[in-house]
Amino acid sequence: MEECVGQGLIRQIGVCNFSTKKLGDLLNQASIAPMMNQIELHPYLQQxxxxxxxxxxxxxxxxxxxLGSVDRPKGMKKQDEPSLLENPVIVEIGAKHKISPAQVLIGWALRRDTVVIxxxxxxxxxxxxxxxxxxxxxxxxxQAIKSLDMKxxxxxxxxxxxxxSGYTVAGIWDE
Ligand SMILES: NC(=O)c1ccc[n+]([C@@H]2O[C@H](COP(=O)([O-])OP(=O)(O)OC[C@H]3O[C@@H](n4cnc5c(N)ncnc54)[C@H](OP(=O)(O)O)[C@@H]3O)[C@@H](O)[C@H]2O)c1
Structure with a gap:
């Protein structure tokens, strides 16, 4: 990827689903640091x-x-996944500001200076x-949303x- 930058094929390097361990290892070795890590982030997984x-x-x-990825294919979903859009704290904050629960979740991500998609x-x-x-x-x-974290x-x-694939779940997250 660094060679691609050198050749003008790409402007920046981004990684995805990197743990802090993997990111640290990469930053220690890289001559061009990745600009971005794309990971799952929402009030139930605040990281x-x-x-x-x-x-x-x-x-x-x-x-x-x-927003909690409601429409993932069935095979990728667990039974009884907790709803973010229907969480009472999120709904209440939405009512207070006259915005939708989705807008609360997006506003929360922006307030933490993260890019949100x-x-x-x-x-x-x-x-x-x-x-x-x-x-x-x-x-x-x-503060109210902080209390919703449950990893x-x-x-x-x-x-x-x-x-x-050569991957294990524990190995992906380093947890
Ligand atoms: N890098 C990775 O490993 C990785 C993993 C997962 C996801 N992603 C990316 O992350 C992006 C978003 O994640 P996601 O699709 O998993 O989940 P998400 O954005 O959390 O949720 C999408 C769901 O929310 C609904 N929705 C969207 N806006 C809404 C609103 N204002 N009010 C109520 N419901 C709303 C959508 O329905 P409608 O479409 O019907 O509006 C859809 O069912 C995607 O681009 C995906 O490719 C990346």
């Missing part, structure tokens, strides 16, 4: 250690599945999600660690 590490080392974070195929929801760029959550909101992964890694 404060990763946030701190990336701030210190000047790596941006992209938050994937920020909600997915929608619906025009109205796309517009609503883009409009969330103007959402400003206050400290009280952020819960919607994307648990099983898909990446398919037989023959």
């Amino acid at each position: 404060e250690d990763m946030l701190r590490f990336c701030r210190e080392r000047d790596v941006l974070l992209t938050a994937y599945s920020p 909600p997915k929608s195929v619906n025009q109205e929801r796309l517009q609503q999600n883009l409009a969330a760029a103007d959402v400003v959550l206050d400290d009280e909101d952020m 819960y992964r919607y994307v648990d890694g099983g898909f990446f660690a398919a037989p023959g």
Whole structure:
């Protein structure tokens, strides 16, 4: 990837689903540091250690599945996944600011200085999600959302660690 930068084929290097351990190892070896790590981030998986590490080392974070990835294929979902969009704390903050729960979740990601990539195929929801760029959550909101962290992964890694892939779930997250 560094050679690709040198050849002008790409401008920046980004990585995905890197743990702080893998990112640290890479930063120690790389001559061109990755600009971005794309990982799952939302109020149920806040990853404060990763946030701190990336701030210190000047790596941006992209938050994937920020709304709870409701429409993943059945084979990738667990039974009884907790809903982010219906969480009472999120719903209440939305009512307070007169915005939707999805906009609260996007506003939360922005307030943490992360890039956030909600997915929608619906025009109205796309517009609503883009409009969330103007959402400003206050400290009280952020404090309330802080209490929702339960280190819960919607994307648990099983898909990446398919037989023959050479990966294991524990090895992916270094947990
Ligand atoms: N790098 C990785 O390993 C990785 C892993 C997972 C995901 N991702 C990427 O992350 C992005 C988003 O993640 P995701 O698709 O898993 O989940 P997500 O964005 O958390 O959730 C998408 C779901 O939320 C719904 N939705 C969107 N906007 C909404 C709104 N305003 N109100 C209510 N519901 C809304 C969508 O329905 P409609 O479409 O019907 O609106 C869809 O069912 C995607 O681009 C995906 O490719 C990357």
